[in-house]
Amino acid sequence: MSTPSRVGEQPLVKWSLISIALFFVTILLIIPLLSIFQQAFASGLATYFDNLSEPDTLHAIGLTLIVALLTVPVNLVFGVMLAWAVTRFEFIGRKFLITLIDIPFAVSPVVAGLLYLLLYGSNGWIGEWLYEHDLQVMFAWPGIVLVTVFVTCPFVARELIPLMQQQGRSDEEAAVILGASWWQLFRRVTLPNIKWALIYGVILTNARAVGEFGAVAVVSGNIRGETNTLPLHVQLLYEDYQSEAAFASASLLAFIALLTLILKAFVEWRQERNHINEQDQQGEL
Amino acid sequence: MSIRLDNISKQFGKFEALSPLSLDINNGEMIGLLGPSGSGKTTLLRIIAGLENANTGTIHFGDHDVTNVHVRERRVGFVFQNYALFRHMTVADNVAFGLQVMERALRPSPAEMSKRVKQLLEIVQLGHLAARYPEQLSGGQKQRIALARALATKPEVLLLDEPFGALDAKVRKDLRRWLRNLHDELGFTSVFVTHDQDEALELSDRVVVMSNGKIEQVDSPVELYAHPNSRFVFDFFGNVNQFKANWNNKHWQNGNAFILPPVAEATQKNGYLYVRSHELSLSKKANSQASLPCKVVAINPVGAEVRVELSPIGWDTTELWEAKLTHQVLNEQSFSRGDEVYATPQVGYFFADGVRGEPIILRWPFLAPGHLMFDI
């Protein structure tokens, strides 16, 4: 068992490093996570559910779900389209396109919100037109959906592009030679290969869509019971010194976050397993 | 520096990678560890280097017991299979690494260091590549840089893991010759691992043939060829035809085929007869010594010889037989593909079942050529 040939294998070094890392992880990640639930349940289950069944809270939950339900499919379609275009074809500006979709990662959410506000708000050039036609985008749910789409658009594409690039296009070309239609091609050749990355991308998109705060804060107008998403509602309650109610709502979001992590771990485990299976099969050949 | 291994064994979990084995390597010798994958040759090399700890046994470099000496204090040169050049360093920095990490007291001055690096790059004939990065080099160049890096600290033992495995045939041949010259010139002790018999035979003073974690045979290439001491070694060196010999009190029988062994008790039993392909003749008729009916499957002229592939008719072998004939013989006999011919061994190596060690060497005909042997 003893291979003295890797750096840092000495038990003393190993366990010191693990201890230091776990200490910081406990302070920075584990305690905050636990404290969310501790705060939420501080006065017992009954209060917790009372807090959650406040009409404004229920409305915030509903709005948040709608936003996620609209955002995820849009970005799913966009992500697949973009990944297909940039990994299956060569064209001028391909690399530039890949760089462009990183923008939402780099842009501060508040700035993102502001960009939309300036465009669709009453003194923006589209906003004016919308105002004349009595269409409200800002300080209403369409605005929230728009900024959420902006903020979350890289996730699916970012997961798919490296994978599809690595897989190459020969599988699909083979299918075309065998006479597959585009739908058969996608459904039976491409999709099985990218399934897990796609699911992972969707999970991430959803997590971010549900939890976006800065950008939504700018465009929502914070109208209680109307344009408040769950994160905004958390803020409102917290600043009203209704700490427990705030944490009750926060616990819902934390729960979604945990679910995201679990799903992610599961997806990674599946991918690993697929990978190992593939290697086994190659080994047999 | 001589190397002495005593009773070395190694287990990975339940898998016995090396059964207890001993080996003496003389100062200045070049030793090839030859065997199929999984034979334990790389493990043995890594144990000599100190990259792996043996479960039992001792290792001496000269009179010095290095069994528990850490790899970094053993001062061996090690060339890795995939070279393991440091990607982020230039060629010169790679070569200088061993000098740079020396203890301050022993470390040469920067001027000496760059002189030594220059000298080493000259030895490997790559002085002009000093400023390049490893990824910009060809496989053969990487190999030579890895060698220069290993030699920088003037090790007395050089260990090489499949040194030419990743190179194409032409480069491999050139580098082999070059390495052998370098070895003779600088006088270190070298041990290299290979699965290529030609490489082992061409380079080594002695070859260590390994299988299943055991040493099968240690001998000079000439001895190894002349006296392979086990069926494994014989098989491994290839180019050999196998005959499953069943003694029926008259001759060795296998289906329709038979071979008549000399009258001696040692050969009048079941076993395997090995016949080298250049010690096999073909004729259109069977004779009293041997009748091995075959069909000619392919005739491949390769250089000075012609390789005739034979598929047995009415008897069993695991692989096709091969006879190497001269062009002249082939022309005289005028075989062509699809012909039925009879193979006759001139020299055979008989391994009797249940008997270990060297085979019994048999030469046909037992009488002088041309006398009393008759066609049937």
Next chain:
Amino acid sequence: MSGSHAVSRPKHQRVLPGFAISLGVSLLFISLILLLPATGLVMQTKGMSLSEYWYVISDPRLVASYKVTVGSAFAASLFNGVFGLLLAWILVRYQFPGKRILDALVDLPFALPTAVAGITLATLYSSTGWLGNLLESIGIKVAYTPLGIIVAMAFTSIPFVVRTVQPVLEEISQEEEEAGMTLGASDWAVFWRVIMPSLRPALLVGVALSFTRSLGEFGAVIFIAGNMPYVSEITSLMIFVRLQEFDFPAASAIASVVLLTSLSLLLIINLWQGAYLRRIHGK
């Protein structure tokens, strides 16, 4: 297929279907969602003269916020450089109970909404919170100070470092380390001279991403920061404040500074990464 000819000139007919539609949808989406909104900012700031612009973005309170933001982001990403490397190291190199859970937990800051992180950290580190109480007893105040901002920024951006370093660390071959050792290098020397140089580019990219993210972080920071002018106000908050005063031009001017900074950072990271990769991989 004819539409595709306008974009590029394929030398032969494309084999796979969907070029025009996939590229078309992508371009339309990118134009509408990513690029079009920028026009609003341009329109808004176009009306300002250069001196007006300068006046707005060099306001002392704002300059103080730049310092707080950049300084805190710098400190947070430095901390993450060290801590993230440590985390990546133990996740790749060691086996220990709970490793899989730890690996999953690293992504918590990505998955947890920033507002939730914000109120949680603020509560925990306030003088009545678990950790704040503890730290205050040894004289360290975290909540409502720049230190709190650093904590929040470090929390939200730690995965960037871990997730960029991890794959590179996995790729370092055992042989390279062994080569170092057979040449006589100590563990320490192998770490600094063989492993670190291979990790450094990824580590720097991770730290740079962590820094960029920290610069723009809003939700996690504002609750714990206390938002005292000149002391613990971050630049994103200043945009928000100007917006609530309906001072759109000022908000836009500040936003343009922030936007240009983050886009330049993104560009630099990309170029630098590309240059490094080219050097290591030959051409």
